[in-house]
Amino acid sequence: MDTVQKYAPGEHPDLKPPIGQTGVLLWLRKNFFSSPFNVFLTLATLYFLYLIIPPALSWMFADAVFVADSRDHCRELGDGACWGFIEKRLGQFTYGFYPLEERWRVNLTFVIFIFALLPVLWDKMPARRKWIWVPLVFPFVAAWLLLGGFGLEDVTTDQFGGFMLTMVIGVTGIVCSLPLGILLALGRQSDLHFIRWLCTGFIEFFRGVPLITLLFVASTMLNYFLPPGTSFDLLLRVLLMVSLFSSAYIAEVVRGGLQAIPKGQREAADAMGLKYWASMRLVVLPQALKISIPGIVNTFIGLFKDSTLVIVIGLLDPLGISRASLSDAKWQGLSTEVYVFIALFFFVCCFSMSRYSIYLENKLHTGHRN
């Protein structure tokens, strides 16, 4: 029997927790081996992973061929993945049919993009205020660099393709749909009937129609609505449709956030004399957007991946490029490599967005709810 020590009331010291109640072993036991069924699941999973992971790794790395001239050459060198194909076509996967000697403009745009992203995403950036103009001028600089004019050689948008096209569609869609979605969400809650109906109608229409349909509309029907003689760049139409489409989703996500804000917040802001836009910007939206982060990022990720749908109207995103290059007789039968590669690109992008949203949520967490 344990010797139980007695303390006078109010004199009890802080003791260490009993042995075996903390630490790695306990954690393992609690999470993996707590019951016979749990033990079975753990062992079965381990066996399953053992079956899958080593072969996958050796296919991807150990047995893979990284440089080769053709598929047959690949097969002579090893029986894993034939990355040689990707390596040969990397330029096309990245830049589409952007003129070879102008590709530096795409690279430069990407570098500036990173610098534009930093002050937006990273609030502890040294001298953040001094950099805040970069994201503001970025859209114009990017358009100039990518399209040319003013001393640069013109490049038409049908030469855009590959990951670069995905980035153009994804980034434009994200940047345009967030503010538009917020305005739509606010409009849907407006006291002015006309604005409310307008926003509700817009949201319901764009949410109720498949994106593919909108893209077809963009590629064919839009010409009927435009005055004859005006030509309206196909990529621009696609960007417009993608932005409108996801802004409808953003609007609904943000509306959910707005509804979660207690009425008292608006009232307190009103009672101080803040006007509508000030109280939205300073009080309601910061809180509503914070709640909506998971949904917003969800929509962004969806948008980013849906950009591959542009293949149906003939734009050459990575999937379009891969279809074209897979028909090359020298390289036939390598679709696994190509799709794994493209999947990896999308996964890295989407996973980064997801991680950033988690970081942001934690950063914006300010004490317990009440």
Place this chain on the structure above:
Amino acid sequence: MSDQDTAAAAQSKMQVSDQEMIRITQMHKWYGQFHVLKDINLNVNAGERIVICGPSGSGKSTLIRCMNRLEEHQKGEIWVDGVELTGDLKNIEQIRREVGMVFQHFNLFPHLTVLENCTLAPIWVRKMPKDEAEEIAMGFLERVKIPEQASKFPGQLSGGQQQRVAIARSLCMNPKIMLFDEPTSALDPEMIAEVLDVMVELAHDGMTMLCVTHEMGFAKKVANRVIFMDGGEIIEENVPDEFFNNPQSPRTQEFLSQILAH
């Protein structure tokens, strides 16, 4: 200075002037079909401390929320600081910055620190420079005795502390009138005192106050008038002594016996 002198000095500051701050005449309000406020008539002069009490659902909150037009009334007139609050009011913000309001559930902004809560309106409504707003805010946080919490977020404070922040936040706008809607009824007993202390001090400084509360001790101590409401009407209105010791209407008597019973 002895306690009595201080009390006397405080009393002299609590003088009521004849300057009219609020005048409500024959005011009615409906929620849809429901007639929630009926023929309200009320004058408030500068420096008055008015306590409004009455059973739940009698329209107390609605009445004081009409005074800064968080609620709209449908008939009659409400004058606040010389402006009539009827019809389509373009410059309601102008009234609201002169009228502070403290809510039952504090309604602090959880995404801003205590200091930012206090400086928000001075900076964005009064267009005050940030430094000056912060200095003033720290002054008021000291007055409500929580300067050390300035950089915390509301979610990290106790209820009583949050309500004191809410009072400081209102005071930062340098209002002419303060409206309180049951400021202590969401608080635990030991926190009620700390909030009431702040309000008593405020009264001693000569603030015009309208306060919905069931804290009868507070009413006796600082109020110069007590108003009893029931069913959307002002049933009785009197100085505290008379109101508590010699209530006229049977409904007031019943109400007082209920809340003073325990």
